[in-house]
Amino acid sequence: xxxxxxxxxxxxxxxxxxxxxxxxxxxxxxxxxxxxxxxxxxxxxxxxxxxxxxxxxxxxxxxxxxxxxxxxxxxxxxxxxxxxxxxxxxxxxxxxxxxxxxxxxxxxxxxxxxxxxxxxxxxxxxxxxxxxxxxxxxxxxxxxxxxxxxxxxxxxxxxxxxxxxxxxxxxxxxxxxxxxxxxxxxxxxxxxxxxxxxxxxxxxxxxxxxxxxxxxxxxxxxxxxxxxxxxxxxxxxxxxxxxxxxxxxxxxxxxxxxxxxxxxxxxxxxxxxxxxxxxxxxxxxxxxxxxxxxxxxxxxxxxxxxxxxxxxxxxxxxxxxxxxxxxxxxxxxxxxxxxxxxxxxxxxxxxxxxxxxxxxxxxxxxxxxxxxxxxxxxxxxxxxxxxxxxxxxxxxxxxxxxxxxxxxxxxxxxxxxxxxxxxxxxxxxxxxxxxxxxxxxxxxxxxxxx
Amino acid sequence: xxxxxxxxxxxxxxxxxxxxxxxxxxxxxxxxxxxxxxxxxxxxxxxxxxxxxxxxxxxxxxxxxxxxxxxxxxxxxxxxxxxxxxxxxxxxxxxxxxxxxxxxxxxxxxxxxxxxxxxxxxxxxxxxxxxxxxxxxxxxxxxxxxxxxxxxxxxxxxxxxxxxxxxxxxxxxxxxxxxxxxxxxxxxxxxxxxxxxxxxxxxxxxxxxxxxxxxxxxxxxxxxxxxxx
Numbered sequence: 001x002x003x004x005x006x007x008x009x010x011x012x013x014x015x016x017x018x019x020x021x022x023x024x025x026x027x028x029x030x031x032x033x034x035x036x037x038x039x040x041x042x043x044x045x046x047x048x049x050x051x052x053x054x055x056x057x058x059x060x061x062x063x064x065x066x067x068x069x070x071x072x073x074x075x076x077x078x079x080x081x082x083x084x085x086x087x088x089x090x091x092x093x094x095x096x097x098x099x100x101x102x103x104x105x106x107x108x109x110x111x112x113x114x115x116x117x118x119x120x121x122x123x124x125x126x127x128x129x130x131x132x133x134x135x136x137x138x139x140x141x142x143x144x145x146x147x148x149x150x151x152x153x154x155x156x157x158x159x160x161x162x163x164x165x166x167x168x169x170x171x172x173x174x175x176x177x178x179x180x181x182x183x184x185x186x187x188x189x190x191x192x193x194x195x196x197x198x199x200x201x202x203x204x205x206x207x208x209x210x211x212x213x214x215x216x217x218x219x220x221x222x223x224x225x226x227x228x229x230x231x232x233x234x235x236x237x238x239x240x241x242x243x244x245x246x247x248x249x250x251x252x253x254x255x256x257x258x259x260x261x262x263x264x265x266x267x268x269x270x271x272x273x274x275x276x277x278x279x280x281x282x283x284x285x286x287x288x289x290x291x292x293x294x295x296x297x298x299x300x301x302x303x304x305x306x307x308x309x310x311x312x313x314x315x316x317x318x319x320x321x322x323x324x325x326x327x328x329x330x331x332x333x334x335x336x337x338x339x340x341x342x343x344x345x346x347x348x349x350x351x352x353x354x355x356x357x358x359x360x361x362x363x364x365x366x367x368x369x370x371x372x373x374x375x376x377x378x379x380x381x382x383x384x385x386x387x388x389x390x391x392x393x394x395x396x397x398x399x400x401x402x403x404x405x406x407x408x409x410x411x412x413x414x415x416x417x418x419x420x421x422x423x424x425x426x427x428x429x430x431x432x433x434x435x436x437x438x439x440x441x442x443x444x445x446x447x448x449x450x
Numbered sequence: 451x452x453x454x455x456x457x458x459x460x461x462x463x464x465x466x467x468x469x470x471x472x473x474x475x476x477x478x479x480x481x482x483x484x485x486x487x488x489x490x491x492x493x494x495x496x497x498x499x500x501x502x503x504x505x506x507x508x509x510x511x512x513x514x515x516x517x518x519x520x521x522x523x524x525x526x527x528x529x530x531x532x533x534x535x536x537x538x539x540x541x542x543x544x545x546x547x548x549x550x551x552x553x554x555x556x557x558x559x560x561x562x563x564x565x566x567x568x569x570x571x572x573x574x575x576x577x578x579x580x581x582x583x584x585x586x587x588x589x590x591x592x593x594x595x596x597x598x599x600x601x602x603x604x605x606x607x608x609x610x611x612x613x614x615x616x617x618x619x620x621x622x623x624x625x626x627x628x629x630x631x632x633x634x635x636x637x638x639x640x641x642x643x644x645x646x647x648x649x650x651x652x653x654x655x656x657x658x659x660x661x662x663x664x665x666x667x668x669x670x671x672x673x674x675x676x677x678x679x
Contacts (some may be wrong), residue, residue, distance in 0.1 A: 367607070
């Protein structure tokens with residue numbers, strides 16, 4: 001194991017520019033994950049009422065703190081999707097390295113372990129950075145942090161790199177590297193692998209949320225509320241359903257279009273979707289979660305602000321509106337953060353897909369396939385399955401927002417339907433960011449170098 | 451006086467470098483209508499670069515490339531793409547088939563790109579697959595084909611549009627001798643039947659023997675020409 005770790009470290013040190021991109025993004029993802037989880041752990045360690053000097057009193061009561069913990073842990077979902085995509089960057093170089101290791105006599109399992117340890121070391125760096133930041137912030141805002149808070153931070157700091165390594169091993173467990181440089185992935189047509197991996201991640205987030213929320217929400221008599229359990233179960237169900245929905249829609253879209261289309265671009269996109277409908281399912285699922293939450297939030301925000309405007313002292317609202325507006329702003333910021341993570345992951349995933357296939361793509365162009373056809377196919381791979389999925393997710397979010405709005409103010413927040421449209425457009429834009437890379441990669445001259 | 455046909459494709463004084471590494475240093479070559487020419491040479495002698503320049507895949511740094519009397523090296527990228535789709539057929543050692551498309555769709559693709567309806571394109575593709583003995587594999591994807599079958603599908607794809615020139619870069623390089631022989635027999639037979647010229651890059655003397663003429667490259671320049679026995 002020590003030799004494997006040393007080799008992984010040597011590989012990291014000898015990384016080229018593309019590899020450094022991967023490492024930098026994994027470090028960034030691990031930093032975000034550790035930061036969010038540490039904040040959730042610290043909040044979960046607080047018992048009963050506590051006076052915080054920031055966040056407009058939002059974190060003072062156990063109930064609101066529970067919501068903050070769930071929100072922080074929910075933000076881990078897009079971060080997990082982002083980390084999953086980052087691990088794939090530089091797959092071509094990694095694959096060559098794996099082949100060389102095999103040629104040098106390493107067993108397939110050992111090669112995968114070394115590759116996973118590389119990811120683990122990058123996660124360790126990100127985790128160390130975030131933990132140092134968390135310690136600095138904690139000592140600055142809390143005079144005497146409890147032992148439980150320190151334990152939470154330590155647990156997260158150690159857990160993130162371990163989980164990163166474990167996820168790397170799981171992600172590579174079907175990759176077979178041959179000493180001659182061929183790397184193949186044993187096929188998983190059922191899609192259970194990615195589904196189980198993502199659902200496992202969601203389950204972990206849920207368990208953490210449940211543990212944290214239950215502890216925080218305990219009232220003085222020790223009785224807990226059922227709400228956290230319901231929320232966690234709902235998130236798990238929606239998350240698993242989103243992965244299944246995107247995968248199934250990709251497969252169905254691919255199958256229907258591949259059989260009927262006369263357009264080369266649609267045919268290429270449809271066959272790719274049919275061939276591996278689960279390839280982008282995790283990140284598309286994260287898009288759907290952001291869409292549901294974003295659309296629902298837009299409706300709730302609209303209704304709550306209207307209610308605050310019309311409220312008088314008899315309504316039982318807090319004396320200071322900033323309690324609500326700060327909460328709404330923080331929630332909006334959290335959703336925006338989640339969306340940014342998802343979009344970056346989408347862009348990274350598409351760019352990596354292009355980079356991995358660049359020799360084949362260059363050969364296509366050399367054989368006369370116009371670049372525009374390949375560019376359209378690339379965009380369609382995202383646009384086709386995501387359109388119905390985002391529509392369904394948007395309608396789901398609208399229902400959530402509408403139920404709240406009707407109960408609160410009797411209006412239907414149609415404006416929130418702009419959220420899924422905006423998210424869909426942003427996803428296409430994120431995918432389009434990889435088009436310059438496509439144009440560079442498919443230069444037939446690339447055949448010289450690949 | 452040479453009894454070779456008039457040149458369909460011609461390279462004059464081609465110069466090409468990759469960074470500071472020269473690949474071609476004044477290479478000249480002519481390929482006549484319906485002629486099969488093999489270019490041989492050691493690794494790094496510039497064989498593939500010469501083919502890439504002639505097929506419009508790479509622009510030379512100096513010299514000229516003409517096809518049917520017109521300068522290819524001056525054409526814009528879109529026009530070059532069109533030329534490779536209509537007049538040229540290109541084959542590589544591997545990688546030219548789209549992994550997600552079935553064999554029949556891979557062969558039909560150039561026709562669809564040219565505007566042929568998919569059904570018609572597939573019918574014509576199946577005829578070519580039949581001709582090369584891989585019709586039974588028409589619904590398989592490249593990853594499910596053997597190396598020899600994959601190259602015959604690639605050959606069908608290169609020929610389906612009825613090109614006047616086929617550029618083949620080590621088409622049997624990844625195959626065993628039997629599969630290589632099958633591919634070369636199919637390539638030469640189809641080219642002879644359709645009157646297409648073939649520029650064949652190879653380092654294998656057995657493969658070069660299928661050609662009408664062999665041209666040797668050394669250090670980026672042509673060093674000799676001969677007709678194989």
